[in-house]
Amino acid sequence: MDNVTKAKINLFAVLRNIQDLCELDDVSKDIIKDEKTSVSFNVPDVGTASLIFKDGKCTFVPDQSKAQLKLWFNSPEHFNKLIDGEKTIPMFINIFKVGFLLNTFTKLADRLSYFLKPTEELLKDRKYFEINTILTAYTAFFAMCQIGNSDEVGKIVASRIVDGDIACGIPGGIQVTINVTNGVMSARLGGSENPRAVMEFADLDFAHDLLNGKTSSYKGLGEGKFLIKGKLSMLDQVSKLLTMVGHYLM
Amino acid sequence: MMKLNDYTKSNELFRRALKVVPAGVYGHLGPASGCAVPISAFPLFAEKAQGAYFWDADGNRFVDYMCAYGPNILGYNDPDVEAAAIAQIKKGDCMTLPTELLVDFAELMVDTIAMADWAFFAKNGGDVTQFATMIAKAKTNRKKLVLVKGFYHGVAPWCQHIGYSGIIKEDVMNNFYIDWNAPEQLEQLVKEHPGEIAAFISTPYYHPTMVDNALPAPGYWEKIRKICDDNGIVLIIDDVRCGFRLNLKGSDYHYGIKADISCFCKALANGYNVSALCGTNEMRGAAEDIMYTGSYWLSAVPFAAAIAAIKKMKEIDVAKVVTEKGKKLTEGLVKVAKSHDFDLIVTGEPSMWYMRLGNDYPSTILHQEWVAECVKRGVFFTNHHNLFINAALSDEDIQFTWDVADEAYKAVRRMHPELNRN
Numbered sequence: 001m002d003n004v005t006k007a008k009i010n011l012f013a014v015l016r017n018i019q020d021l022c023e024l025d026d027v028s029k030d031i032i033k034d035e036k037t038s039v040s041f042n043v044p045d046v047g048t049a050s051l052i053f054k055d056g057k058c059t060f061v062p063d064q065s066k067a068q069l070k071l072w073f074n075s076p077e078h079f080n081k082l083i084d085g086e087k088t089i090p091m092f093i094n095i096f097k098v099g100f101l102l103n104t105f106t107k108l109a110d111r112l113s114y115f116l117k118p119t120e121e122l123l124k125d126r127k128y129f130e131i132n133t134i135l136t137a138y139t140a141f142f143a144m145c146q147i148g149n150s151d152e153v154g155k156i157v158a159s160r161i162v163d164g165d166i167a168c169g170i171p172g173g174i175q176v177t178i179n180v181t182n183g184v185m186s187a188r189l190g191g192s193e194n195p196r197a198v199m200e201f202a203d204l205d206f207a208h209d210l211l212n213g214k215t216s217s218y219k220g221l222g223e224g225k226f227l228i229k230g231k232l233s234m235l236d237q238v239s240k241l242l243t244m245v246g247h248y249l250m
Numbered sequence: 251m252m253k254l255n256d257y258t259k260s261n262e263l264f265r266r267a268l269k270v271v272p273a274g275v276y277g278h279l280g281p282a283s284g285c286a287v288p289i290s291a292f293p294l295f296a297e298k299a300q301g302a303y304f305w306d307a308d309g310n311r312f313v314d315y316m317c318a319y320g321p322n323i324l325g326y327n328d329p330d331v332e333a334a335a336i337a338q339i340k341k342g343d344c345m346t347l348p349t350e351l352l353v354d355f356a357e358l359m360v361d362t363i364a365m366a367d368w369a370f371f372a373k374n375g376g377d378v379t380q381f382a383t384m385i386a387k388a389k390t391n392r393k394k395l396v397l398v399k400g401f402y403h404g405v406a407p408w409c410q411h412i413g414y415s416g417i418i419k420e421d422v423m424n425n426f427y428i429d430w431n432a433p434e435q436l437e438q439l440v441k442e443h444p445g446e447i448a449a450f451i452s453t454p455y456y457h458p459t460m461v462d463n464a465l466p467a468p469g470y471w472e473k474i475r476k477i478c479d480d481n482g483i484v485l486i487i488d489d490v491r492c493g494f495r496l497n498l499k500g501s502d503y504h505y506g507i508k509a510d511i512s513c514f515c516k517a518l519a520n521g522y523n524v525s526a527l528c529g530t531n532e533m534r535g536a537a538e539d540i541m542y543t544g545s546y547w548l549s550a551v552p553f554a555a556a557i558a559a560i561k562k563m564k565e566i567d568v569a570k571v572v573t574e575k576g577k578k579l580t581e582g583l584v585k586v587a588k589s590h591d592f593d594l595i596v597t598g599e600p601s602m603w604y605m606r607l608g609n610d611y612p613s614t615i616l617h618q619e620w621v622a623e624c625v626k627r628g629v630f631f632t633n634h635h636n637l638f639i640n641a642a643l644s645d646e647d648i649q650f651t652w653d654v655a656d657e658a659y660k661a662v663r664r665m666h667p668e669l670n671r672n
Contacts, residue, residue: 157413218273221281222264230613232284233460
């Protein structure tokens, strides 16, 4: 496990969830309803990404540093500390937007943390359960790509995956497409018209149990709750990357 | 319309297994191998087997083209092999000392396998591929191995891959990997690492899962043999899967060379648990120097079964029989596919062919659907592993297989109206 990969996961998988959080969670929607601003995160050896708040929506834009509020971190470790909830102060440019950082962004970060750190009690609330599962799934698939592109072993695993789309999701529900081109992995929300391999969860409940280690893919296969088809060698390698996600996010 | 199988009991057993067995059914016989997709089309537990068939826990009969992933070559419960095994069970199996059968079996192997000057016995294929590499390292006092990408030589850490659960970098750091049919890559490695390579280990032809299989190009094995000879590299043939299905004298012999070490298992005893390593006299000293053993490795019953199996395989010229049956079956399957405008691509050797539908490149989903429809009707294929022929397969079984394939193609067409012809 290395800090650069962890920071990439934190930036491009964990933080990007704020976009979906603002769509799924009414409280978050309310927090950003009047916001019209943008903030970029700049992490050395990791990259940049921006959150743009406009018209009651939040958009995560990777590889964009142009923003009204620019946050600079000293190192991947410095950024990881922020995501891990440790008190840390990034360098920032635009003193007039500090209020956003201390107020809106802090509230959103707390809200994200609330949904990504469930308790059994919280999971009894169906709405909470759904948001937790969706955000966990998005985190896992986006994080997996960062591991495939950055981690020493992950890169070797990714290099074994043939080119093409892997469609992951729930029929009629959330969909994430993983694309692999020349060993470089990327994830996008939505389905694929021409997937080379398919990984399908029967429902959110099974996805939740599998992503949280409460059940196994074998059990799911046997019970018909987990369906795989297509180029299975792609899924074989993807499963190894998904296992590594757990190591990084534990 | 043929009746479709019901797997109620199989599924019930799997649910029970999941509670007490990791992955329910682990390894290549279980869903984890990815060779049974979708799993709902496949039985998960067998009840009995006879000849070319097995019956699952629900009583469904299958013409079995996996042959226990290779061991069944004469037909399940072959009367001669069973009689020899049962006779030995009455006398004793695992004892304090080996029986005379150890010597009889080794003599028979030396007499049968063209390259063999001696034979060593263990249980699984992985036992002997592991021992082969140890012998090579002991013989050469070198530590590097060269493997062909897509290899399978067992499940020991050195023959797994980095990134796989439980495998660390140090487990595979002494391995080099080259492409199949690329002797120039071995030559290059030898130049870059003079005096470091202990062994080149490979299957006789290219038969990994999930990809088209490939035979050696003309002159390939001769070039590999020469590079090994010129550079003191031990040539190990992993004949675990091919052994006895291509040539009774060994697959190295079949392709015109002589290996230094050959590994056998699977068809060796028609399903009884024994593996064998054969070597040349040059390798004998290194083999003797290594402490390598197991509690059941010299058990007498599998030896008795193996002796009977080899004698019968010679008697009926089993490699010729299974090759001819394989040719007949696969030619017919290609014709049936063509009659439905499907392009079935068959590669590898006919006695253990690999097949896939060419129409659905690159996803293989159509092929998986067709295989699933065959399995549901009583023909046991897997999706992406080479298949196997056994000598008990009859012309009626082959005809039944073609009929099932025909109906399965129709079912696939019904599932995909977008593919229908004008």
